[in-house]
Amino acid sequence: MENSKYEVVIGLEIHAQISIQTKMFCSCSSDSFNKEPNLNVCPVCMGFPGQLPVINKEAVRKGLIAALALHCEIPGFSKFDRKNYFYPDLPKGFQISQYDQPVSQMGWLDIDVAGTMKKIHITRLHLEDDAGKLSHIENGTLCDYNRSGIALMEIVSEPELRSSAEAGAYARAMQTILRYVGSSDADMEKGKMRFDASVSLRLKGEAKLNPRAEIKNLNSFRSLESAIDYEIERQAALYEEGKGLEGNITVGWSDELQKTYFLRDKEGADDYRYFPEPDLPPLIVTPDFIAELQKEVPELPTDKQARYRNDWKISEAESLLLTSDLSLAQYFEEIVSKTEDPKKAASFVGTILMSKLKRDVLSIQESKVSADMIAKLINLINKGKLSMNSAKAEVFDVMYEQGTDPEVIIKEKGLEVVSDAGQLEEICKKVLADNPQSVVDYKAGKDKAYFFLVGQVMKATKGQANADMVNEILKKIIA
Numbered sequence: 167m168e169n170s171k172y173e174v175v176i177g178l179e180i181h182a183q184i185s186i187q188t189k190m191f192c193s194c195s196s197d198s199f200n201k202e203p204n205l206n207v208c209p210v211c212m213g214f215p216g217q218l219p220v221i222n223k224e225a226v227r228k229g230l231i232a233a234l235a236l237h238c239e240i241p242g243f244s245k246f247d248r249k250n251y252f253y254p255d256l257p258k259g260f261q262i263s264q265y266d267q268p269v270s271q272m273g274w275l276d277i278d279v280a281g282t283m284k285k286i287h288i289t290r291l292h293l294e295d296d297a298g299k300l301s302h303i304e305n306g307t308l309c310d311y312n313r314s315g316i317a318l319m320e321i322v323s324e325p326e327l328r329s330s331a332e333a334g335a336y337a338r339a340m341q342t343i344l345r346y347v348g349s350s351d352a353d354m355e356k357g358k359m360r361f362d363a364s365v366s367l368r369l370k371g372e373a374k375l376n377p378r379a380e381i382k383n384l385n386s387f388r389s390l391e392s393a394i395d396y397e398i399e400r401q402a403a404l405y406e407e408g409k410g411l412e413g414n415i416t417v418g419w420s421d422e423l424q425k426t427y428f429l430r431d432k433e434g435a436d437d438y439r440y441f442p443e444p445d446l447p448p449l450i451v452t453p454d455f456i457a458e459l460q461k462e463v464p465e466l467p468t469d470k471q472a473r474y475r476n477d478w479k480i481s482e483a484e485s486l487l488l489t490s491d492l493s494l495a496q497y498f499e500e501i502v503s504k505t506e507d508p509k510k511a512a513s514f515v516g517t518i519l520m521s522k523l524k525r526d527v528l529s530i531q532e533s534k535v536s537a538d539m540i541a542k543l544i545n546l547i548n549k550g551k552l553s554m555n556s557a558k559a560e561v562f563d564v565m566y567e568q569g570t571d572p573e574v575i576i577k578e579k580g581l582e583v584v585s586d587a588g589q590l591e592e593i594c595k596k597v598l599a600d601n602p603q604s605v606v607d608y609k610a611g612k613d614k615a616y617f618f619l620v621g622q623v624m625k626a627t628k629g630q631a632n633a634d635m636v637n638e639i640l641k642k643i644i645a
């Protein structure tokens with residue numbers, strides 16, 4: 167749409183499952199993935215009359231840590247509300263959510279769109295419980311309430327995203343941050359992070375917002391980006407016909423057909439008849455509690471990236487890769503602390519190790535190579551005891567495949583660099599004696615002859631001679 171006369175306006179709602187063992191308002195297990203249907207249920211999350219919900223403190227704590235990482239304000243007072251609607255996946259007949267007094271609001275998230283940073287404002291992050299899961303089969307619909315009552319964060323952005331690429335960058339940055347702070351696994355294959363994208367168009371320069379289509383329940387980055395692109399093209403064609411959207415609508419997305427399809431006119435707040443949840447007290451958050459939580463927020467990915475680039479001169483691409491996961495960043499930082507050589511650490515981790523792990527579909531936690539092993543390897547290179555070539559070509563693979571300590575590999579393979587001055591002098595003397603013509607040529611100013619002599623020494627030591635020492639010794643003897 168870059169050359170188009172339209173500006174794209176996108177806002178995202180993200181639902182992320184909070185990483186806790188139990189549900190939002192009862193003590194049922196929250197582990198619903200691939201479980202026998204209706205195994206993890208109780209009268210509270212099944213909505214039986216007379217049952218009383220209890221707020222899960224750990225859910226509040228993890229939700230607030232995410233809110234702090236997203237720079238949200240946390241008002242001391244918030245409350246839960248009933249969002250009423252009737253649907254078979256919702257046995258209570260209402261969802262417990264937060265309407266006008268959410269637990270946090272007015273934050274922001276920095277995103278990197280093809281190398282340019284952009285700040286996207288966050289309207290609110292609130293807590294709520296999830297609905298059950300319906301499976302439509304040939305003769306009817308199956309209801310599974312294992313998911314019913316699971317704790318969610320709903321994170322709503324301002325409509326500040328301007329393309330599918332920006333929406334994708336925002337969603338990825340959100341996943342990284344939620345994982346960094348441990349508030350959510352944000353694992354989309356298990357339905358632990360889902361997106362609703364509101365898309366509308368307006369003429370460039372216009373300030374008003376036109377009616378929008380909300381695309382519900384997108385569950386991968388690819389679906390998110392494809393659905394937005396499709397919806398942009400569809401709405402642009404409508405405006406070209408002089409129509410546009412007549413009102414806000416809700417649509418679905420078919421991955422199979424690569425198309426959005428109409429679901430219903432968009433509900434407004436009035437449709438849900440929100441009212442305060444009478445069975446729950448207001449949620450009071452003290453400044454002391456917030457201060458305590460603030461200490462648990464780790465350095466954020468964008469801050470780490472800036473530090474890697476500025477202090478350690480790591481490239482932009484490597485910084486992005488190394489901070490994409492907190493365990494990976496910690497692994498990398500451990501190597502740097504033991505070697506004080508961030509550049510070599512970035513090269514061994516970012517380039518060599520990560521490409522092997524990616525090939526084998528392994529995570530950094532599953533790697534047989536510990537941070538300590540890479541640190542040892544780098545220190546051996548920096549002390550002149552191992553050549554970079556041997557490290558890359560002969561040592562690293564064995565470390566990776568077998569998890570063997572580099573010092574053991576070097577001894578077994580005889581790769582240790584020869585730095586014994588006496589031994590090197592003997593070899594140099596022999597090479598010079600065997601090649602008198604080259605010595606004459608070198609003295610006559612032929613550099614090539616000198617490089618030949620160095621080559622002969624290297625050959626005699628199977629490439630393991632300390633190159634600086636060889637230079638020094640050869641020149642000393644010839645002189």
Ligand SMILES: [Zn+2]
Binds near residue numbers: 194
């Ligand atoms: Zn329950």
